[in-house]
Amino acid sequence: xxxxxxxxxxxxxxxxxxxxxxxxxxxxxxxxxxxxxxxxxxxxxxxxxxxxxxxxxxxxxxxxxxxxxxxxxxxxxxxxxxxxxxxxxxxxxxxxxxxxxxxxxxxxxxxxxxxxxxxxxxxxxxxxxxxxxxxxxxxxxxxxxxxxxxxxxxxxxxxxxxxxxxxxxxxxxxxxxxxxxxxxxxxxxxxxxxxxxxxxxxxxxxxxxxxxxxxxxxxxxxxxxxxxxxxxxxxxxxxxxxxxxxxxxxxxxxxxxxxxxxxxxxxxxxxxxx
Numbered sequence: 001x002x003x004x005x006x007x008x009x010x011x012x013x014x015x016x017x018x019x020x021x022x023x024x025x026x027x028x029x030x031x032x033x034x035x036x037x038x039x040x041x042x043x044x045x046x047x048x049x050x051x052x053x054x055x056x057x058x059x060x061x062x063x064x065x066x067x068x069x070x071x072x073x074x075x076x077x078x079x080x081x082x083x084x085x086x087x088x089x090x091x092x093x094x095x096x097x098x099x100x101x102x103x104x105x106x107x108x109x110x111x112x113x114x115x116x117x118x119x120x121x122x123x124x125x126x127x128x129x130x131x132x133x134x135x136x137x138x139x140x141x142x143x144x145x146x147x148x149x150x151x152x153x154x155x156x157x158x159x160x161x162x163x164x165x166x167x168x169x170x171x172x173x174x175x176x177x178x179x180x181x182x183x184x185x186x187x188x189x190x191x192x193x194x195x196x197x198x199x200x201x202x203x204x205x206x207x208x209x210x211x212x213x214x215x216x217x218x219x220x221x222x223x224x225x226x227x228x229x230x231x232x233x234x235x236x237x238x239x240x241x242x243x244x245x246x247x248x249x250x251x252x253x254x255x256x257x258x259x260x261x262x263x264x265x266x267x268x269x270x271x272x273x274x
C-alpha cells in the first residue's frame with residue numbers, strides 16, 4: 001500500500017485550504033498513492049476562536065469536497081480533521097472516504113489536548129470541543145487500518161486495542177507544537193509502532209510562523225521501530241510504500257501480542273455510543 005503524507009500549511013482562508021487539500025490528493029493519486037492522509041485541522045487554524053466559525057456538520061461542504069476528491073481520483077482519503085458540528089457540540093473529527101467517495105469511517109478525537117507546557121503553549125481543547133467515545137477501525141482492500149488524532153497517540157492502550165482488533169497500520173493526523181514535537185514526536189510514533197507491532201503514520205500541518213506553530217515532520221514508522229520516512233517542517237507530500245508482510249515477520253520474531261498474560265492483566269474495550 002502506498003501512503004501519501006500531505007503536509008500542507010493551514011491558513012485563514014478556509015476555501016483555499018480545502019482547494020490545496022484537493023489538489024494535493026489529486027497529485028498523490030497521479031503519483032500512485034493508494035491512500036492520502038491530510039493533517040489535523042487541515043482547513044481551520046488551530047485556535048479556539050476559529051473552531052466554531054469554521055465548523056460544519058457531516059455532509060457539509062468540506063465533507064463533500066473530500067468525498068468527491070476520493071471518488072474522482074479513485075483513492076482512499078483520510079481527511080485529517082476539521083471542527084465537526086453536531087447539534088450544540090463541536091468535535092475534532094476525521095472522516096475517511098473509500099475510492100468511491102463513500103464515508104468509510106469517522107473518528108472524533110477521544111483524548112482532548114488540555115495541557116500547559118512550560119515554555120510552550122497553554123491550551124485546553126475541552127473549553128471548546130467535546131471528546132469522542134469510539135475506537136475507530138476501517139477495512140480496506142489492503143487490510144484493516146486504525147485511526148486516531150494527535151493527543152490520542154499518547155495513550156498506548158488505544159493502539160493495543162486497535163492492533164488486537166486486526167489493525168495493520170494506525171494513522172494519526174496530528175498538530176504537535178514545536179516544543180512537544182521536538183521532545184516526543186518521533187519517540188511516540190516509534191514507541192507505538194513497536195508496542196502494537198503496526199505501522200504508525202503521523203501527518204502534521206506544515207509550520208506556520210504566526211499563531212499556533214506546528215512541528216511538521218510527518219512520519220512513518222515500521223513495526224520494528226524504524227523511521228521509514230520523515231519530512232522537515234515545510235509543505236510537502238511524500239509517498240511511502242508499506243509492506244504489510246513485515247508485520248507478521250516482526251510478530252514471529254517478537255511475539256508480544258500472543259505472549260500477553262491475560263491471567264494477570266487485561267485490556268478491555270467498553271462499547272459506548274458516539
